[in-house]
Amino acid sequence: MTQARAPRADAVRNRKKILDAAREQITLNGPDTGMDEIASAAGVAVGTLYRHFPTKTDLVAAVLAEYSGRIAADVEAARQRTADGSPALDEITGFLARVVEATATNHAVKAAARTLGASLDPDTEQRARTALADLITTSQNDGDIHTDVTVDDIYLLISTAPTDQPPTPRARWLALVLTGLTTHTRDAKALDHDRGTVGGEG
16 A cells, blocks of 8 residues: 655744744735735745645635644643642633634634634544543532533633733633633632633644
8 A cells, every 4th residue: 555645844844834824814804805915925926825725615614723733732731730730720821811812813813713614623523522521520620610610611711801902801800711610709809810822722
């Protein structure tokens, strides 16, 4: 059986440049950003863009796949840190803060996805849900999170986050959300929690 040929280095570089440009241009200019504008921002010919992504839906889906992959990897890393001794509640708090910041920077891309019908990869979505469920269960066993809290509840809360507002309202949202999730009284230190974005991107 013939082994599949690995992508050429220049093709890999072009793909990354296109994805970076698409994320940036849709964020700056909205869902109606054209493929020509994205190709120009990426520094590639329009034909090169279309060889990688035949339609704009394909391109947005790839951006979303990259985004959801970072989220899944982040929550899996949080689960591993919990297994290594980090408090599950701290990891859930950090995850919430980071995913909201990441969503804020990808807000326009997500709007474009809704317009074009692109969707998240179900396998990646399941990875994130499984890891998050493990974190919730551990925190519930620790007595830190209410026993009726579910993964769907966390997703519902994330969907209400003020991702189109500045960092201060987003931090306030996190403090209020934690009050509802946890068995503890409101903790002001939540406002000072590390709010770096998922995947370590600023």
